[in-house]
Amino acid sequence: MVEVGKYNTLKVVKEVNFGMYLDGGQDEILLPKRYIPAGLKVDDEITVFVYHDNEQRLVATTAQPLGQVGDIVMMEVADITPHGAFMKWGIMKDVFVPNSQMSVRMIPGNKYFVLLFIDEKTGRVTATEKIDRHLSNNDMTIAVNDTVDMVVFQKTDIGYKVIINNKHLGVLHFNEVFQDLATGDKVKGFVKNIRPDNKVDVSLGTKGYEKVGTEEERMIALLKASDGYLPYNDKSDPEAIYAFFGVSKKTFKMTTGALYKKRLISFTQTGIKLEEGA
Numbered sequence: 001m002v003e004v005g006k007y008n009t010l011k012v013v014k015e016v017n018f019g020m021y022l023d024g025g026q027d028e029i030l031l032p033k034r035y036i037p038a039g040l041k042v043d044d045e046i047t048v049f050v051y052h053d054n055e056q057r058l059v060a061t062t063a064q065p066l067g068q069v070g071d072i073v074m075m076e077v078a079d080i081t082p083h084g085a086f087m088k089w090g091i092m093k094d095v096f097v098p099n100s101q102m103s104v105r106m107i108p109g110n111k112y113f114v115l116l117f118i119d120e121k122t123g124r125v126t127a128t129e130k131i132d133r134h135l136s137n138n139d140m141t142i143a144v145n146d147t148v149d150m151v152v153f154q155k156t157d158i159g160y161k162v163i164i165n166n167k168h169l170g171v172l173h174f175n176e177v178f179q180d181l182a183t184g185d186k187v188k189g190f191v192k193n194i195r196p197d198n199k200v201d202v203s204l205g206t207k208g209y210e211k212v213g214t215e216e217e218r219m220i221a222l223l224k225a226s227d228g229y230l231p232y233n234d235k236s237d238p239e240a241i242y243a244f245f246g247v248s249k250k251t252f253k254m255t256t257g258a259l260y261k262k263r264l265i266s267f268t269q270t271g272i273k274l275e276e277g278a
Contacts, residue, residue: 001025002050004058005069005118005125009047012040022048022060031060051093052124066090069116072131072151072166074184076111087114087127101128111184113153115166137168137198144191150202152185162202164191170200175238176248177204205251215247215255220264220278228274233267 002008002024010022010029020036021028031048040046048060049068066089067073075087078094085106086094097106097114106112106129114127115134128134142148142164150172154161159173160181172181172189181187193201222245223230232241234256238249245252256272259265264278 002029002058003069004050004052004123005116006050007047007068008050008060009045010060012042012044012046015042022046024050024058027058029058029060031062035060035062037062049091051091053093056124061091063091067116069118069125070166072113072115072163074111074113074151075127077106077108080106080108087112095125095127097127097129101126101130103129113151113184131163135163135167135169137200140194140198141165141167142191142194142200144194146191148189148191148202150187150189152181152183152187154183162187162189164200164202168200170202172202172204176202179204179242205248215245215251216259216264219245219255219259220274223265223272223274223278229268229271231271233271 002010010024012020012031013023013028014021017033018030019033020031020040022031029050031046035048037046046062048062049065050058050060053059066075075089075095077085078088079086084096084098085102086096089095095114095116112129113131114129115131116125116127117134118124119126148164149166150162150164150170152160152172153163153169156171159171159177162170162172164170170191176192187204189202189204191200192203195201232244232252234253236249241247241249241252247255256265256267260267264275266273266275
C-alpha cells in the first residue's frame, strides 16, 4: 500500500518517453524523467517520495521535501489566497495551509512551524500551524537516557521549549545550552528527566559517559599541541570551556576526571597539565 506524503520503495514496471511508471498497487505512479537516476531499469526498485500533483494524480520524485507526513517543520510562505496559504515544500509542489489551520494570519516570505498531515476529506498532504493539539506527553514513547531528535520550538524564561521526536514537548534549560540556538533549529539530545507530571527535561548531545572516550583523546591531543598545559579547570567559566573545547562544563569535568584517574593528567591551581609519558 503506497503511503502518500511519505517515502516508498516501489518497483519499476515500465518505461516511457517522459519517465518511468512505478507499481503503486491499484495504480501506476509516474516518476518523471528528470528524477530518474542513471542505470535505473524495469523491475528495479527505487525509494521515492509520493504526493499528489495539481491534477490529483499521484506522482513520485527522488527530490527530498522539507518534511513528510507526521513531521513538524519550519516552512516559508510562498503565496496567500483568500482560503489559506501555500508553503514551500522543497519540491515541485507547495503545501496548502487552510485558514482554519492557521494560528495567526500568515505573511508571504515569513517562516512558520507547521505539522504535515493527510486531510481526511481530500486525501492530500496538508499543513497546520496548530501543532500543540498533535503533541502530547500523556502517552510517553520515550524514557530517561533515550537519544532523541529535537526541534527548537520557542524560547522561554527558563530555556527552550523543544519538540521531541515530533510527538512530545520538553524543555532544554539554559544551563544545558552552550551554543547559539534559534527557533527551527534541529538538534540531537537525550532525555535527562521525566517528572511525575510528565514534563520532560532534555539535554544536548549524547548521554554523559558515552562522550568521554572520544573527548579524552581530543583533550590529550589539545594538551600535546599546547606544550602539555591548558589554563582550564573546574573553576573556569562554562562559556570559556565551551568556547575552547566545544563541550559543556559537565562533560569537561567528567573527561578530566577520567584522565586524572588514569594518571594521564594532573590538576594545577590554574589549569590541567599533561603527565610525562602520556
